[in-house]
Amino acid sequence: xxxxxxxxxxxxxxxxxxxxxxxxxxxxxxxxxxxxxxxxxxxxxxxxxxxxxxxxxxxxxxxxxxxxxxxxxxxxxxxxxxxxxxxxxxxxxxxxxxxxxxxxxxxxxxxxxxxxxxxxxxxxxxxxxxxxxxxxxxxxxxxxxxxxxxxxxxxxxxxxxxxxxxxxxxxxxxxxxxxxxxxxxxxxxxxxxxxxxxxxxxxxxxxxxxxxxxxxxxxxxxxxxxxxxxxxxxxxxxxxxxxxxxxxxxxxxxxxxxxxxxxxxxxxxxxxxxxxxxxxxxxxxxxxxxxxxxxxxxxxxxxxxxxxxxxxxxxxxxxxxxxxxxxxxxxxx
Amino acid sequence: xxxxxxxxxxxxxxxxxxxxxxxxxxxxxxxxxxxxxxxxxxxxxxxxxxxxxxxxxxxxxxxxxxxxxxxxxxxxxxxxxxxxxxxxxxxxxxxxxxxxxxxxxxxxxxxxxxxxxxxxxxxxxxxxxxxxxxxxxxxxxxxxxxxxxxxxxxxxxxxxxxxxxxxxxxxxxxxxxxxxxxxxxxxxxxxxxxxxxxxxxxxxxxxxxxxxxxxxxxxxxxxxxxxxxxxxxxxxxxxxxxxxxxxxxxxxxxxxxxxxxxxxxxxxxxxxxxxxxxxxxxxxxxxxxxxxxxxxxxxxxxxxxxxxxxxxxxxxxxxxxxxxxxxxxxxxx
Numbered sequence: 001x002x003x004x005x006x007x008x009x010x011x012x013x014x015x016x017x018x019x020x021x022x023x024x025x026x027x028x029x030x031x032x033x034x035x036x037x038x039x040x041x042x043x044x045x046x047x048x049x050x051x052x053x054x055x056x057x058x059x060x061x062x063x064x065x066x067x068x069x070x071x072x073x074x075x076x077x078x079x080x081x082x083x084x085x086x087x088x089x090x091x092x093x094x095x096x097x098x099x100x101x102x103x104x105x106x107x108x109x110x111x112x113x114x115x116x117x118x119x120x121x122x123x124x125x126x127x128x129x130x131x132x133x134x135x136x137x138x139x140x141x142x143x144x145x146x147x148x149x150x151x152x153x154x155x156x157x158x159x160x161x162x163x164x165x166x167x168x169x170x171x172x173x174x175x176x177x178x179x180x181x182x183x184x185x186x187x188x189x190x191x192x193x194x195x196x197x198x199x200x201x202x203x204x205x206x207x208x209x210x211x212x213x214x215x216x217x218x219x220x221x222x223x224x225x226x227x228x229x230x231x232x233x234x235x236x237x238x239x240x241x242x243x244x245x246x247x248x249x250x251x252x253x254x255x256x257x258x259x260x261x262x263x264x265x266x267x268x269x270x271x272x273x274x275x276x277x278x279x280x281x282x283x284x285x286x287x288x289x290x291x292x293x294x295x296x297x298x299x300x301x302x303x304x305x306x307x308x309x310x311x312x313x314x315x316x317x318x319x320x321x322x323x324x325x326x327x328x329x330x331x332x333x
Numbered sequence: 334x335x336x337x338x339x340x341x342x343x344x345x346x347x348x349x350x351x352x353x354x355x356x357x358x359x360x361x362x363x364x365x366x367x368x369x370x371x372x373x374x375x376x377x378x379x380x381x382x383x384x385x386x387x388x389x390x391x392x393x394x395x396x397x398x399x400x401x402x403x404x405x406x407x408x409x410x411x412x413x414x415x416x417x418x419x420x421x422x423x424x425x426x427x428x429x430x431x432x433x434x435x436x437x438x439x440x441x442x443x444x445x446x447x448x449x450x451x452x453x454x455x456x457x458x459x460x461x462x463x464x465x466x467x468x469x470x471x472x473x474x475x476x477x478x479x480x481x482x483x484x485x486x487x488x489x490x491x492x493x494x495x496x497x498x499x500x501x502x503x504x505x506x507x508x509x510x511x512x513x514x515x516x517x518x519x520x521x522x523x524x525x526x527x528x529x530x531x532x533x534x535x536x537x538x539x540x541x542x543x544x545x546x547x548x549x550x551x552x553x554x555x556x557x558x559x560x561x562x563x564x565x566x567x568x569x570x571x572x573x574x575x576x577x578x579x580x581x582x583x584x585x586x587x588x589x590x591x592x593x594x595x596x597x598x599x600x601x602x603x604x605x606x607x608x609x610x611x612x613x614x615x616x617x618x619x620x621x622x623x624x625x626x627x628x629x630x631x632x633x634x635x636x637x638x639x640x641x642x643x644x645x646x647x648x649x650x651x652x653x654x655x656x657x658x659x660x661x662x663x664x665x666x
Contacts, residue, residue, distance in 0.1 A: 051599065058599045059569070223594050236392070237611075245595045255592040261556050262578045262588070265606040266384065266391045273598040278570075 003028045005098035006312055008063045012053055015250040015320060020053065021069070021313040031102045037079040038101050038108075040332045041090070043309075044072035044122040045316040046156070047221075050249040059275045068096035069312075072122045074111070075101075085110060092121040097312055099332070116294070117303075123156055123327035124301040125290055127276060132160035132219075133286040134279045135241035137168075139272050140217040144169030147211045149230050152221030153194065154181035156327035157243060160290075161219045162191050163299045170217070173210045175203075175226055177322040184325060189300060203229035214238075223247045224255065231260055234267055242273040250320060302326025307333060336361045338431035339645055341396045345386055348583040348653060353386065354402070354646040364435045370412040371434050371441075373665045374423070376642075377405035377455040378649040379489070380554075383582040392608045401429035402645075405455045407444070408434075418443060425454040430645055432665070449627070450636075456489055456660035457634040458623055460609060465493035465552075466619040467612045468574035470501075472605050473550040477502030480544045482563050485554030486527065487514035489660035490576060493623075494552045495524050496632045503550070506543045508536075508559055510655040517658060522633060536562035547571075556580045557588065564593055567600050575606040583653060635659025640666060 002025055009022035031037045049071060052063045063069055073095040077085050082105030085091065091108040095101050111121050123129060135157075142148060148165040152158045153174025162185065165172045174185040174194040182194035193210040200206045207215070207229055214235035220227050223245030234240075248255050264271060276283075293299040304324040306315040308331075315330045335358055342355035364370045382404060385396045396402055406428040410418050415438030418424065424441035428434050444454050456462060468490075475481060481498040485491045486507025495518065498505045507518040507527040515527035526543040533539045540548070540562055547568035553560050556578030567573075581588050597604060609616075626632040637657040639648040641664075648663045 059601065220594070223592070223598075227594060242594060242598045245598055248592065248595050255595070256589055257592045259556070259581065259588040259590045260593065261553070261560060261575060261604075261606075262581050264604060265556075265575045265578055268392065268606045268608055268611060269604075270606075271594075271597060271602075271604040273594075273601045273603075275601055278601060 001028045001100065002026070003098050003100045004309065005068045005096055007066050007068050008053065010065065011055060012250075014252045016050065016053060016317060018313050018317070023310065028098075028100055028102065031079060031081045034082045034104055034106065035102050036077045036082055036085050036105050036108070038075035038091070038095065038103060039078050040073045040075045040095065040099070040101075042074045042119045042122055043097060043312060043330045043332060044126070045312065045319060045328050045330065046071060046127065047244055047246045047249065047319050049316065050246075050320075059277070068098055070094055070096045072126055074118045074121050080105065082106075090118060092126065099309055119303050119305065119327065119329050119331075120294075120301060122329060123303060124160055124294060124299060125287065128156035128327060129160055129290050130276045130283060130286050131243055132157045132164060133290060134276055134282065135219055135243050135274060136161050136164050136217070137286075138279055138282055139241045139274055140219065140239040142168040142170050142217055145171075146216035147171045147173065147213055148217040148219065149173045149175065149207065149211065149215045150219045150221070151175045151226050151230065152244060152246060153185055153191065154325055155221060156324070158219070158221055159185070159189050159302055159326055160299065162189055163293075165217070166190050167293065167298055171211075173207070175207075175222070175230075181322075181325060184302075188302070197226050204232045207233050217241070219243060221246060224257070228258055228260075231263055234263060234269055236267050238267060238269045240269060240271040242271055246320065304328050306330045334361045334433065335359070336431050336433045337642065338401045338429055340399050340401050341386065343398065344388060345583075347585045349383065349386060349650060351646050351650070356643065361431075361433055361435060364412060364414045367415045367437055367439065368435050369410045369415055369418050369438050369441070371408040371424070371428065371436060372411050373406045373408045373428065373432070373434075375407045375452045375455055376430060376645060376663045376665060377459070378645065378652060378661050378663065379404060379460065380577055380579045380582065380652050382649065383579075383653070392610070401431055403427055403429045405459055407451045407454050413438065415439075423451060425459065432642055452636050452638065452660065452662050452664075453627075453634060455662060456636060457493055457627060457632060458620065461489035461660060462493055462623050463609045463616060463619050464576055465490045465497060466623060467609055467615065468552055468576050468607060469494050469497050469550070470619075471612055471615055472574045472607055473552065473572040475501040475503050475550055478504075479549035480504045480506065480546055481550040481552065482506045482508065482540065482544065482548045483552045483554070484508045484559050484563065485577060485579060486518055486524065487658055488554060489657070491552070491554055492518070492522050492635055492659055493632065495522055496626075498550070499523050500626065500631055504544075506540070508540075508555070508563075514655075514658060517635075521635070530559050537565045540566050550574070552576060554579060557590070561591055564596055567596060567602055569600050571600060571602045573602060573604040575604055579653065637661050639663050
């Protein structure tokens, strides 16, 4: 069968561009024993994928030149050679950016899309939701009454972090890049305050005004100047859950900034860089709580859905200009 | 009774100097009920005191202008109005820099100076020893076979950190500021390697050579360029026990350097700034283990002793030029 796939054409220096990707037609073999033929419904684009475009040691192996990009996908089973799945089932898993693909059934997780929107399995009930839960509940361990600041607050992870923090009884301040996102965080997602880092004249001061008791927990998706401004307001015994550094992913030289170790020392701060994979033991609890919170209406979710397989590179690039509110997804028709 | 005391004459901008201190003669009142008159034997000078010379929020209150400097002292009880102590007892506690002082007996700890040298209660069995134990054993949690790097390795805390790490079965590399200190770390204290940061042409590379498997634990007393070089070699799941930043204590402007959050993120590193006071629950274990290790010869200790009350400012200033090997103390005759 002929299919289309999107491969890494070249590695970007700095901000990625459309020409780092290439669509090509290839022949797909029939599924063998224990495998299934899949048709994608939603393909996820995520900031961490920027790191995989570099040929660098990290927690996930780099994408290979001329090989398909891969990531989180929700797909329909078209044909099954496995007893685990049947045609018509919906599954989530790691798959290539391709119009059809073949995967081993035991590497996929069957999901219910009757009571939960399919895209949620790439968001609040997928990697971003687990990330928010692990970083906040497991690493930062919020205490009722504490102040939580989230950068990238209007993104796939940030809006969940803020809502979990509210469930824990915390004051929550979001940092985002448009007034509309700030309004959304407060009006739709229950944040106590939000600041637009692009229009703020003095971010450190604006955060201080919104956090009169200081910052007890900082959930960092962004890094750079934004983190400098938050860390300048950090409290004794604060915890920083280090989830992303999207402001720096496209740096072409070593980013430089104020040294933070003296502040971390004098305030007895804990910083933890983390990836979900190290916290698999708490995934069952995370899924259970997140699902219950969604069904109880305590967590709402937001998706920015782009339509069409060919739009995958554009959707991915949009992550770096803040084009998304909540989870960025590509729906495949 | 007339006594001499050393007060803070002015707050330093940058490196402190002798004229930030002033010796003055004052009248000392007789001890009242439950108090004792004390004569100091050893007075401690410690890097953390630099922070107290600033009028800044930190984990200990700042010294006050025209008021005596205070810190760790081992003293002899000259006269007692308390049932807890008698004349001739030796005690350790927080006391002013003064030739005699009066303190409440219940704020002092009686110590045995027959089997343990008196100065050790300001070093390996005092704040520096507890600091080494808390940061390494409790925060970094070493595993046999891991590589531990210590900055300020030849200082009061560093030489203990390295020896505890060896007890845990780790490979230990020290960073110090003279060839003599590096030799001492290896020949006298069992370090597996040491690097002189002042003569190294490429510290990052020299650390990489001494740590072929990367750095699992970094015990940081120093900060600045030295920490940059260590963090450039940091391993996945490394732990950084953040104990001091002596390289930056005298900065007069915001120190700037390479941003470290991206590295902490992609390597899933944990950083914890800490002070002993938050770990009082483990002090009994710490004292017990440190005492046993000293008696077993597993931990040796080093002191640089300066003689004479008037030398206190000079001894303190020497900490910032690396004048000490091990614990810097002033012995009062």
